[in-house]
Amino acid sequence: MNSLCVLVVEDCESDASLILRILTKAGYAVLSARVETEAEFRAELTHRDWDLILSDYSLPGFSADAALNILRQSARDIPFIIISHNIGEEAAVAMMKSGAHDYVMKASMSRLVPAVEREIRDAATRKDRRRFSIALKESEARWNFALEGSGYGVWDWNIAEAKVIYSSCWLSMHGYQCIDMLGNFEHHKSLIHPDDINQVELAWDECITHRATRYRAEFRSKDHDGGWRWVLNRGMVVERGLDGKASRIISTHADISLQKKNEQLLVELNGDLERKICERTAELSAALDHLAESKKLAALGVLVTGIAHELNTPLGNIVLGISTLSDELETLSDQLDRGAISRGGLRSQLVQWRENAQMALRNSSRAADLIDRFKQIAVDQVSHAKRVVNLGEIIESCIDATLNLRSSVEIKCETEIDQSIQLMSAGHLEQVISAVLMNAMQHAFQGRTSGIVEVKAMRVDSEIFISIGDNGIGIKSDFCQRVFDPFFTTKLGQGSMGLGLTIAHNLVTGILKGTIGIANRQSGGVLVKIKFPCDPLNVIEDIY
Known part of the structure; x- marks a missing residue:
């Protein structure tokens, strides 16, 4: 059973009792007070947090219109329903325009409970909205304070009304005064560099129509002196309409001009570094080629020296043997001419010639063997039979x-x-x-x-x-x-x-x-x- 605190403005006690019985029968645990005068009404209005006010249209010395005025002055949001025997249509419309939530004729009390349920429900909704609005404003105030303190500019975009509000930090960042800003969205768009506006509008559209909750964009924004400043813009949807489209976006503005300048400098340095690397690589490649060639020449020198050394001994022996043999043949020819050679002497000479010839043959074989080995080093060989x-x-x-x-x-x-x-x-x-x-x-x-x-x-x-x-x-x-x-x-x-x-x-x-x-x-x-x-x-x- 739902509790219900009802303030009844009624001079007829029996009518008030009937109203309370109807509400009790509908399942409410009713706590009520009945007043007949303005003084009583004022006293009870501040005495308790009332859920509902039910008022007769006309009382001796008091009226529903007077009670409604007092309620408006108190700034309390309490459902106010008029219950009367003889209120006319024009008077009822006037009371509704003055702030009454509904009216019920005493001859049609069956409408009372549905009207009460509706107004209690609507009052709860309005109360939740007020609480949310207060919390949102407090949160925005804290957020703005934190952002302003950290050097971020803030701009608030009311999409439905096409209005933009700027924080003092945003204005200071770009050198503007409040009087410089028109406060409309078209003026805000004109401050974005023409080359950047398309990508920024795409980011906005994602939030407005595609239900994205946040966006991020980097673009150039115009300063008061006509220069362009790179900024990082981060936005968040804080309100949406019944159709789901964003109706309000709050965004931050951060100056990233120095970052962009450093990025450009880094690109230039990287380009310069790549150029130098290419130059050094080419120089190193040339040096390596030269070194490889030098190594080849050095290896060739070692090889030639080794070949000369190894061949020198057998070739020297061959030359020695042949030259000795040649000298001895000259001596023999002279002896034959003079008839001074004996059989025994000739035989002795033949033995020496044979030894010289064999020495030359051995060294020739050794030289040939060396040459075969040198050919193997070059891997210049005919393939063996395939098997x-x-x-x-x-x-x-x-x-x-x-x-x-x-x-x-x-x-x-x-x-x-x-x-x-x-x-x-x-x-x-x-x-x-x-x-x-x-x-x-x-x-x-x-x-x-x-x-x-x-x-x-x-x-x-x-x-x-x-x-x-x-x-x-x-x-x-x-x-x-x-x-x-x-x-x-x-x-x-x-x-x-x-x-x-x-x-x-x-x-x-x-x-x-x-x-x-x-x-x-x-x-x-x-x-x-x-x-x-x-x-x-x-x-x-x-x-x-």
Whole structure:
């Protein structure tokens, strides 16, 4: 049961009782007071918060019109319904215009309850609206205070009336006075740069017609002196009409001129930086090309020096032997002319000539062998006959041929090889494996009587991996990058020319299209890793 506080202005007690009974029957718990005079009405009006006032139209010494005037003066929003026997239509209309909410004829009391329910409901709605309006104004006041304090300008757009109100901070930001502003929306639009107005209007339209609650736009706004200032505008819809369209938007204005200036400066600096990077890149590329060319020339110099050094000895021996032989032939010719040669002397000369000739032949063979090795370095070889071979068999053959060459060191070889790997034309790979194994035999086990060599081979996807390691004395770390250079050897003059690993490197990278590297093992010794595509045949066919 809903409670209802009713102030009844009625001089007839029975009529007042009837009214209260009707309301009670309708389900209200009625708390009431009846007054007949102006003094009583004034006293009761301030005594309690009334939900409803029901007044007779005419009383002795008082009237509904007088009561309504007193209610308006009090500024209280209380539903006021006139109940009368004889109020005319014109008088009823006049009372409604003066502020009465409804009227009910005593002859038609069935209308009383619906009229009361409607007016109580409407009064509650008006009360909620007033409370919301007060809260909104307080919130706006706090918001404006905070924004003004932080340097943000505020402008309030009443869309229905096309009016705009500006905060003092907004005016100060652009150098305006209140009298400079017309206060209408068209004037506000004229302050936006022509190149920016379209994108700003699109943002407004999103809020007004598409029910977006907020918008954000950056544009140039005109100052009082005619200059343009970059601003960041953020807006929020605070009211909407019954059709759902925004009817009021409040926006903030922040000066971002310095930010835009810095952005432009940053663009210019980035452009300048990119230009300098391009210039430096070109310079670096030229320097790298020059360095590469210098390295090629230096490598060529080393190679030529090495070739000259290696060929000098056998060629010198050949020249010595042939020149000696030539001198002795001249001596023999002179002796024959003088008849001063004996059979025994001739035989002795023949022995010396044979030795000189054999020396020249040996050194010629050595020079030819050196030239063949130099040709291998250039990877200028004719492809081996094409045949399918097993990688395991190739490795085992190289091990048998290489590790048995040295008997002073007992070598144990451990293998872990995928026997399913088949290769085509593997002669180049045999040279590579043999060169690496020979290098281990010559350098890994100096000062030792035994050692272990480990060979592993496997296939991973489309590549073959081979590793050859030993448990020997290792290699100096700064030598790891030099072992593939031509004529680099730690046994100069001891039968090593320093070409084995160079040839292996060139074969792997040039023919097999793979990679080869060398490094010390943590457990001791050296590990050589070789990687190349599974089908070297296709690579060879592409080259030749």
